[in-house]
Amino acid sequence: MVRLLQLAALGLALLSGVSTAVALSQTDARNMKRKPPACKGMTKREEWRNMKRSDQKAYIKAQRCVMTSPAKLPKLKALGAKTRWDELVMLHQVEALQIHSTGTFLPFHRYFLHVQQFLLAECGYKGGLPWWNEPLDAGNFINSPLLDPVTGFGGDGTGPGNCTGGPFAGLTVNIGPGFTNKPRCVNRHINDFFSPLTNQTYVDDALSKPDYASAWLAIYMGPHLFGHIALAMMDGNSITSPGDPLFFTHHGFVDKMWWDWQARNLPARLSDMNGPNAQTPEIGFIEFDGGIADEAVAQGWGSPSAAMLAITPDPKKGDNGGTETTLNHVMSSLGIIPDATVRDVMDIQGGYLCYQYV
């Protein structure tokens, strides 16, 4: 009898505990502490200058390995990819008109960094991707530790091709500029007139936006765009700038901005997604005048070849045939890794992805 009473009391306590938890989750979900990540084997994405020198060296070594490993995918080789790195750059080139100036911009580039991580793992690198805290160097990119000619990614470009020295000197990228494919050195041209626009004021402005529609636009047109303009990676070309490994530290910064924005209101912002899933012919890139056809000429990009168009994924896939990006939107890496949905990458610790920015 006593035992029964004890059990009953325990049951009541449990029930009241459950009901309290339910009430909390309904009324206070937004303010609840983030539960421990569901994913296993979390990697840390450290700011470059905080990484151990041995980790920096391991990253650069794997990066050079990807850039010198032969291409594997017949469809991409047929279009001019010679190295594994070329395949990654070609992915960005082929899909360029559906991943910029669009709602897919942030989820695609999060996925794109995941593809880079996969290629680095093929070359033995198991650590986290480095990111660049650009506000620390805003106005003074030229002296950033990331641009150290010896211990960074090589310095400012020099000579007619703006080729960078350092660890990537002498390597060739075969994809770009624009929709053409010509072998070039890793090149960049630092411009500290524009780099102040990556400072904390602009980051904070983007992070203060109330919804995804305004946040992606502020990130895209703010620190993201001005970082690109200040670095002019790979001929300053919007279509094929990932040829410079520095691109991925800049986009780590961009991805972290999105995550920091999401983390201000969890879990609501794990499902806030919208914006066009491809550029429209009349508008093209929102940062340039004119539509797609005008930009092809004015920016010197040319247009995708018929062979490129033949392997370009349908940007409406997963979006019910509509032009708006949904959580079911399918992102393709042209076969480097399996496709993923936008939903897969909304949470950087949701299981498909498993990393943290430190």
Ligand SMILES: [Cu+2]
């Ligand atoms: Cu891009």
